[in-house]
Amino acid sequence: MSQDNVTAMDIARSLPGILKRFPAIAKGYYYYSVKDANKPLTLGTLVKNNAEKHRDRPAILFEDFSITWGDFNSWSNRIAGYFQAQGLKKGDSIAIFLENRPEVLAVVAGAAKIGVACAMLNTSQKGKVLEHSANLVNPKMVVVGEELAAAFDDVKGNLQLDHPTPFLFLADTNTLNTFGDAPSDYANMAQQVSTFSSNNPVLSDPPRAGDTAIYLFTSGTTGLPKAAPGSHTKFLKAYGGFGLMSLSMKPDDVFYCTLPLYHGTGLVVCWGSVLAGGSAFALRRKFSASAFWDDVRRYDATVFGYIGELCRYLLNQPASDQDRNHRLTRMLGNGLRPSIWTEFKERFGIDKVAELYASSEGNVGFSNFLNLDNTVGLSTAPYKLVRFHDGTRDPVRDDKGVMQEVAKGEPGLLISEITTKWFFEGYTQKEATEKSILRDAFKKGDSWFNTGDVLRNLGFRHLQFVDRMGDTFRWKGENVSTNEVENIIDGSGMVEEAIVYGVEIPKTNGKAGMVTLVPNSDSFDINKLLAYLQKNLPAYAVPVFVRVTNAIEKTGTFKYRKVDIQKAGYALERPHEEVFAWLPKTESYTQLTPELVSDIDSGEFRF
Template identity: 45%
Template sequence: MRSSTPSPATIRLGTLLQGVRQLVLNDLSHTLKGLVRLILTKPDRIGSIGKTLADQAARYPDRPALAFEGRRWTYRELNEWANRCAWALDAAGIRSGDAVGILLDNRPEVLAFVLGIVKLGAVATLINNQQRGDALAHSLRITRPRLTFVGQECLPALMSLDASERAALCEQWWWDGDEPCPSGLMDARTRLSQSASSNPPHTDLIRLHQPCFHIFTSGTTGLPKASVMSHYRWHRCLAGLGGLGLRLRPDDVLYCPLPLYHNNALTVSWGAAMGAGACLALARKFSASGFWADVQRHQATAFCYIGELCRYLLNQPPSALDRQHSIQRMIGNGLRPDIWDAFSERFGIEHIAEFYTASECNVAFINVLGLPKTTGLCPLSYAVVEVDQETEQARRGRKGHMQRVRTGHSGLLLTEITNRAPLDGYTDSKATDAKVLRDVFSKGDAWFNTGDLVRDQGWHHIQFVDRLGDTFRWKGENVATTEVEGVLSHLPQIEEAVVYGVEVPGADGRAGMAAISLKGESLNGIELAQQLRQHLPRYAVPLFLRVRRSQDVTVTFKYSKVALKKEAYNPSVISDALFVLSPEGYIPMTTALWQALSEGTHRFD
């Protein structure tokens, strides 16, 4: 990836001291509050997300908690809404530990339903509303919700499962929408309207270590995995990422254009707002052209992001709205070093709280000092270790132990699993075990393998570099290559398919590319694109195709991807036919198109 500004390999002492000075002068009291809250948060203590909301509602009953499309809910109103949901679910037989699915677009009902679920000690299963068919069935199968809320906008997703399959995957389906309730579903709004608004006593029995969410992540095994989020980790994010990093005040408004089935929205943004007694302004979806106008309408003072969102905003034509806003702070991950300064300067953002974590990760890094081009620091134990570039595996020495990289160098990020940093993992214990490395530095130790390459910048700071393995990130989403390969292999034109991520100049993450072998003599690019768009989320459809006679495999019959990734879609080193995704379908790679891609001037929708 070409960079317009150099990426700092290390944090200089002068820069570090300047960050400390700004912290002391501007935000020391708020940072100390966040630090104290973080220290006092212990897994075995009584506490939960529902209790935190109830406490804030008692403390700030008339303060705005949530805003959406011209309407606001106070902390009291949001708490009562959640309570009605909790009592309705209790009457339906939902108990502590049960999973309850949520399949809705971004709107306030998601948060109300989540809160009602967790107030009972149940687990809110946040389903990606872009899933269809087999992927949706798999997500339900591995989390086993006893009841699932379905928004009317997600009816096509529900209809991608036949009636018998729906009945087998979930006992009850609750409908939330203005349209009449379809046959076989129960009307959620009617049930909530008939329920009490008082705080349920169940909430006072929940401990922080108990699970609260299922968040789906692609992982490396193909179909989605459900990571388990605990009340403890949610509150650690509230205190660490929110209190230490973003440092909101009660009169702040945090604008959230990200989907609530992502932890960036559900945990980081919502936790930061609730912890400060501030307001979360929720957008139905992100719009690059309408972003700053919407921020202005909400009078937002902060917003959350993923890296690609920032690039979209930077690619918009300059406008008077670029500076006609009240945004002072932003929090998120993936803001690439090559656009960091340009973004900050154009939009006048004073404080960028970049962080690093993952739905299944047991620790988090946060840019407490507001330093440029870093994900910040972590007070808990971690290591950046050497990687074998050919196998993309952590390298072990003669004694079987791993070696930390030198300052300024990149390696695989590992986080130590301890009582203070427990690993919640996935619903599938085998998938969790596969992410744990043992005897890393000494016999008996255990470390979580993040699967990410990071740069050790010194002074306990790191910088995200890339993802290792088969999973890559595109459009802010994790794409599992085996899932895409599975879809391709079932299509009539395809004999074999190997999927991997490749860099695209001017874009964050890696775009999908597939090396395919055909059953026939020629490729029908329009038909293939239509089929893939029907079976895959938009972000998972490969942007590039390479047509090969056969695929290379290792001695263990695994596809060899190292050379494919290096060659990418470069026609000067590839003799195979290359194709690029267009709105109409896959079209042949041309010299002009290759040139535009190389210069970073070609944009994909």
């Protein structure tokens, strides 16, 4: 298939595969299209069903141990009973602050069984950002892993928790079998959970499909993270749409996942697909390019979850005669660039790229259901691609206030109509929800979700991802809010003004963070600022480049000329300004020279 369009011939070539997968597609469509929010079909139901069908098959593979579906269900039941004994009930929420390990899934499943929602705290967050996120959903309790206790201890005194014993500790060990010791101000959750019944809970008012199962945190244009509620329906859609319709998952499949489980792609998309097949979920705490294929062979993985940056890192590894020595032929995720799509498939022997487009809070999703190259696939949701103002998330309206669709092949802002079927769950903050809704777009009274993303139509309703717009950019697989970083910089007390944006670095994915700033004194120490940023921001959000100037240009209405500044990137042509870079494997900012800029542009540094 051409990078630029989808043809009737491409569609025809995919038909034999569709016919072969028809039973899985038919079953998947049932789950994908569940409309009844009151249906007692939930994440907990899916776990229980797998325990009944595949009791002795592996559900989770992690490091050197395996957990069967029967044992996993029993574990989640004990957790459900423990939460009930703690007074938690349907509609309550807890927060989870754990790295990728089986306990994340067990706690989410256990809470889901009694209608308690889990707020998935970003494990990279610290300081003020972590404190803000944890307080957004007013959780009753927080489950903290030993591996993250130091970061959590820095903020827990400022959290607003309504429970007599709110802090639950899980030792950094296999807590299904060993408990470890908990600090004095935490409850030892594993030890206490072990005393509860492993039977499925019986409830007079069980959770329903439309109830909130999780909260995922997203960086938006308002600065600090927003909490987006996700219902059990999201798991059902992933179960049917990705697990069955796209991947035809089966019990002997092994899905290898290095993506963080606080992200929707890892938790909902990848795990939802595993649930659909009664398959095994092989987890790794953090992605490692050098260990990736050894893990794939170790777990005998057949599928893996990706983001585009991950694939780039794998391609950058030295070629090996072991590159195809594995059983992995399918991949599910988002952000695979057209420039490396074919190369990746051919080098590693991948047959199916189930590329998708979705967002934690959105009401629209796309899936490469037909296995065509260079596309996020198609969607059954009502959507349009419309013209937008450059450098913003704002659609263009004509003199009558009506939005204008773009032509085929032209990049356009993706908006999705909000209907009874395609409802918008929004955020916990009402003002943030309203900012994402476009009203009276094409006729009076209609409403549309503004994704803030730019895509293009390749034909036959297949789209290709182009870019993210507005005040968010993507780096290291994470969405970075420019306002969030600006607010942290402002709090340093070291600058008068700062404007943050993303810039492209050749031979990398996403956009690296850059800040143009005006120091507030002649004794400005850029590495003192770096230390402050590292303390208060995740590593991926710390600006890679810093431009130091004595003034930032503004418009007549006192708005920054952000587009002009962004176009300058890290170039050195602007007089009386200095540009610094946080180069890979260094501990401080380095002032750029023409030679270093040339080395960065030629790919000498692997950011």
